[in-house]
Amino acid sequence: MSTSHKPAKICYSHLGGKLGTLLLEQFIEKQWIAKEKPGDKHYYITPLGEKEFAKLGIDLSQIKEE
Numbered sequence: 001m002s003t004s005h006k007p008a009k010i011c012y013s014h015l016g017g018k019l020g021t022l023l024l025e026q027f028i029e030k031q032w033i034a035k036e037k038p039g040d041k042h043y044y045i046t047p048l049g050e051k052e053f054a055k056l057g058i059d060l061s062q063i064k065e066e
Helices: 019-031 047-055
Strands: 007-013 014-016
Touching: 014 019
Parallel strands: none
Antiparallel strands: 007 014
16 A cells, blocks of 8 residues: 555544545445435434444444434
């Protein structure tokens, strides 16, 4: 990998860059996350997402509600 290629970046405490975008797109496509209404700014984790993230070893209890 070239040192000038930066597919991921941290923005505050969030993952950004191309990697963050690709992950978001896949989570939506796989229906692990969704929006209540198309115009909503925020996503929620679906019941399927809860199961699949748990399989990956991701502890969703670490996510704080805003």
